Amino acid sequence: MTEHQNHTPDPDGDGRDENATEDARVYEFPNNKADSAEDTATGGDVETTSEVIEGELVDDEDDGPQRVDQPDTAKGPSWWERLNRAERREVLPPWLASKAQLAEAAKWTAAHYSHAAGYHALRCPIYATKLAGQAPRGTARIVSGTARWVFDAEGQPLRAAAARREDAAEYLRLTYQRDARVRTRLAMTAPVLLIGLPLTVFFATGLPSLATWVLTAGLVLAMGAAGRVRDKPITGRAVVSTQVAKLTSDIVERALASLGIAEINKVMGSRGGGIAFPKPITRDGPGWRADIDLPHGVTVPDIVERREKLASGLRRPLGCVWPESDGTEHAGRLVLWVGDQDMAQAKQPTWPLLKKGEADLFQPMPFGTDQRGRPVSITLMYANLLIGAMPGVGKTFALRVLLLAAALDARAEMRVFELKGTGDLESLEKVAHHYGSGPDDGTVEATLDSLREIYADLEKRAATITKLAKQDKTLVPENKVTPHLAGRTDLGLHPLVVAVDECQELFSHPEFGKEAGELATAIIKRGRALGVILILATQRPDKDSLPTGVSANVGIRFCLRVMGQMENDMVLGTSMYKNGVRASTFTAKDKGIGYLVGNADDPQIARSAYVDNPAADRITDRARALREAAGTLSGHALGRDTTRERKADTLPEDLLALLGPDEDKVWTEVVATRLAATWPEAYGSYTADQLSTALKPHGVKTNRQVWGTDEHGEGRNRRGFHRADLAQVVAERNRKRDAG
Numbered sequence: 001m002t003e004h005q006n007h008t009p010d011p012d013g014d015g016r017d018e019n020a021t022e023d024a025r026v027y028e029f030p031n032n033k034a035d036s037a038e039d040t041a042t043g044g045d046v047e048t049t050s051e052v053i054e055g056e057l058v059d060d061e062d063d064g065p066q067r068v069d070q071p072d073t074a075k076g077p078s079w080w081e082r083l084n085r086a087e088r089r090e091v092l093p094p095w096l097a098s099k100a101q102l103a104e105a106a107k108w109t110a111a112h113y114s115h116a117a118g119y120h121a122l123r124c125p126i127y128a129t130k131l132a133g134q135a136p137r138g139t140a141r142i143v144s145g146t147a148r149w150v151f152d153a154e155g156q157p158l159r160a161a162a163a164r165r166e167d168a169a170e171y172l173r174l175t176y177q178r179d180a181r182v183r184t185r186l187a188m189t190a191p192v193l194l195i196g197l198p199l200t201v202f203f204a205t206g207l208p209s210l211a212t213w214v215l216t217a218g219l220v221l222a223m224g225a226a227g228r229v230r231d232k233p234i235t236g237r238a239v240v241s242t243q244v245a246k247l248t249s250d251i252v253e254r255a256l257a258s259l260g261i262a263e264i265n266k267v268m269g270s271r272g273g274g275i276a277f278p279k280p281i282t283r284d285g286p287g288w289r290a291d292i293d294l295p296h297g298v299t300v301p302d303i304v305e306r307r308e309k310l311a312s313g314l315r316r317p318l319g320c321v322w323p324e325s326d327g328t329e330h331a332g333r334l335v336l337w338v339g340d341q342d343m344a345q346a347k348q349p350t351w352p353l354l355k356k357g358e359a360d361l362f363q364p365m366p367f368g369t370d371q372r373g374r375p376v377s378i379t380l381m382y383a384n385l386l387i388g389a390m391p392g393v394g395k396t397f398a399l400r401v402l403l404l405a406a407a408l409d410a411r412a413e414m415r416v417f418e419l420k421g422t423g424d425l426e427s428l429e430k431v432a433h434h435y436g437s438g439p440d441d442g443t444v445e446a447t448l449d450s451l452r453e454i455y456a457d458l459e460k461r462a463a464t465i466t467k468l469a470k471q472d473k474t475l476v477p478e479n480k481v482t483p484h485l486a487g488r489t490d491l492g493l494h495p496l497v498v499a500v501d502e503c504q505e506l507f508s509h510p511e512f513g514k515e516a517g518e519l520a521t522a523i524i525k526r527g528r529a530l531g532v533i534l535i536l537a538t539q540r541p542d543k544d545s546l547p548t549g550v551s552a553n554v555g556i557r558f559c560l561r562v563m564g565q566m567e568n569d570m571v572l573g574t575s576m577y578k579n580g581v582r583a584s585t586f587t588a589k590d591k592g593i594g595y596l597v598g599n600a601d602d603p604q605i606a607r608s609a610y611v612d613n614p615a616a617d618r619i620t621d622r623a624r625a626l627r628e629a630a631g632t633l634s635g636h637a638l639g640r641d642t643t644r645e646r647k648a649d650t651l652p653e654d655l656l657a658l659l660g661p662d663e664d665k666v667w668t669e670v671v672a673t674r675l676a677a678t679w680p681e682a683y684g685s686y687t688a689d690q691l692s693t694a695l696k697p698h699g700v701k702t703n704r705q706v707w708g709t710d711e712h713g714e715g716r717n718r719r720g721f722h723r724a725d726l727a728q729v730v731a732e733r734n735r736k737r738d739a740g
């Protein structure tokens with residue numbers, strides 16, 4: 001250890017040099033500069049370099065010399081501070097603490113042993129035949145063994161040796177001993193052979209035939225067992241387990257040394273001591289965990305970026321080796337988890353909601369598992385989510401799992417758009433308020449319309465929350481939608497889940513892309529607290545396909561395999577690649593595996609649960625039944641076409657029906673509110689602006705100044721339109737329709 005390693009404070013704060021030694025090292029402080037310069041000029045002892053210097057302590061003008069390395073008497077943090085900071089290790093192992101993991105372990109053990117039992121039961125006749133075949137050898141072994149014992153065969157070599165040496169005394173002693181032994185043993189064996197055996201045979205023949213057979217079979221099998229040959233086992237192996245080498249500090253050091261990092265190599269070899277293990281290497285789930293203090297100057301990202309080399313150094317498949325940082329420690333603390341099995345090949349537990357259960361968007365919902373097989377859950381409420389990956393590595397599967405969970409919350413209004421057109425999300429059609437599938441302009445426009453509606457709905461939601469807060473602050477303590485408010489059907493604050501798969505089709509659309517990007521950004525920024533959850537998935541995470549407003553503001557990100565740094569950081573956030581969170585290290589076979597950022601304090605590695613299309617269909621059958629019971633089925637799921645075209649088609653007629661014959665001139669905002677209240681399904685989210693926009697293509701002027709009475713009973717001019725204009729439009733449309 002070098003002398004300057006102990007950076008402890010001055011015990012009494014007087015800066016005096018109680019334990020100064022001749023060669024204590026000091027750093028120069030700024031206030032010593034003048035003196036030091038002078039000293040050097042005059043050939044003094046202390047040099048004015050910025051380097052660490054050895055020798056006398058630097059004089060301080062006022063307080064005397066100051067040490068950098070404080071005397072040993074200066075203790076570090078008190079025992080209480082140290083205890084306070086200490087990490088408490090789990091009382092129960094994680095698999096015992098989690099009900100799901102315990103159930104999974106129990107299920108696995110039961111399945112393992114029932115498999116083994118079945119395997120051997122089926123092969124019993126083979127085992128019996130093999131044993132019977134070995135029975136003669138077993139019988140011969142027992143007979144010859146007994147004879148050797150009775151006649152003291154093991155003493156024969158000693159007696160022969162005494163005879164050869166012509167040692168008469170010894171020979172006689174051994175012979176007497178042998179004779180005595182043989183007599184005793186014969187006396188013991190003779191009754192068994194002469195009386196016991198005939199009696200057994202006699203009684204056995206008197207037994208019922210089944211018992212005789214069982215006895216005979218038992219005897220034959222026992223003889224067979226006695227005739228076993230070591231290298232020819234009777235039973236086969238029901239389970240072939242692959243033996244995984246234990247992870248030891250030597251193996252870890254050797255692997256780290258193979259990475260070609262100069263700082264690591266420096267501390268290896270004869271000097272050693274630079275790689276420390278602050279905790280013992282332990283079993284952690286189905287693998288080993290090593291906590292490692294890397295040499296000074298080496299950081300965890302340095303290791304993560306060499307994961308492949310590390311795997312090679314550990315002699316393990318890449319999918320087994322997971323280096324991570326420990327968020328609670330310094331930048332050089334590496335947590336290395338080495339699994340027994342490649343993560344991509346490990347058996348995944350069943351998704352907990354596969355067969356039964358409901359979900360709650362306000363609570364963590366099961367998503368998948370991490371590399372250690374522990375469940376990973378995501379709370380979607382108050383969050384937005386972005387999924388990015390190369391094509392074909394599990395993006396849509398991950399999205400579908402989340403949407404299936406959301407669908408199992410009967411309060412949630414689902415709007416699902418899959419812009420690839422493969423129907424990967426069609427299982428959700430039966431519960432979706434809006435559903436679209438395809439890369440065509442119509443579907444892209446319908447997606448945009450849905451976003452417009454949601455954007456307009458944000459206003460209403462915010463107004464409702466403000467109104468509720470004014471009435472009773474305890475209803476909305478955080479000015480957010482609460483589970484209670486989300487469950488009230490009269491408020492329109494139910495959770496709204498909007499998913500756009502292959503969202504690059506929307507955002508890079510030449511006509512609708514720009515507006516869609518702006519709306520998505522606004523929804524992400526404002527919708528969170530108002531119960532709107534936007535989930536986007538893309539296979540092209542670049543600037544044109546993913547507006548920076550979206551990628552910068554989204555809360556939870558799941559990045560499966562991507563090509564490089566740019567895509568990685570577009571999905572996971574700036575600097576993630578630099579910090580060692582690199583989805584580019586996943587391989588083509590790592591399907592469904594990605595980095596999940598923003599869900600926990602630290603980035604997680606997660607593999608989405610595997611739920612295929614038929615299973616998804618059964619889940620949404622359940623979700624639909626839940627919605628029917630709760631009365632929350634709406635829109636597309638009820639067979640209604642809620643797309644813009646239809647609304648636009650009937651809007652003039654609907655408005656005409658809404659207005660009384662005496663309402664010649666009306667304010668747009670008043671009509672919008674009445675329209676939304678009368679037909680919430682179709683116009684629930686309409687604002688005055690939206691109504692104006694929707695009426696424009698019909699040629700109805702909506703920017704007329706209309707005199708009316710406001711909510712305070714005062715007369716004033718506001719934006720509105722004339723009933724006569726509407727009537728003219730409807731008449732014209734009727735005329736055209738009648739004309740064919």
Ligand SMILES: Nc1ncnc2c1ncn2[C@@H]1O[C@H](COP(=O)(O)OP(=O)(O)OP(=O)(O)O)[C@@H](O)[C@H]1O
Pocket residue numbers: 389390391392393394395396397398420539591592593607608609610
């Ligand atoms: N969690 C998972 N576990 C195992 N296999 C998975 C998992 N998720 C996806 N896969 C496999 O990966 C394949 C591709 O998945 P998916 O269709 O979700 O990819 P994608 O990224 O959406 O592709 P594309 O961009 O072409 O739509 C699936 O057919 C499935 O077999």
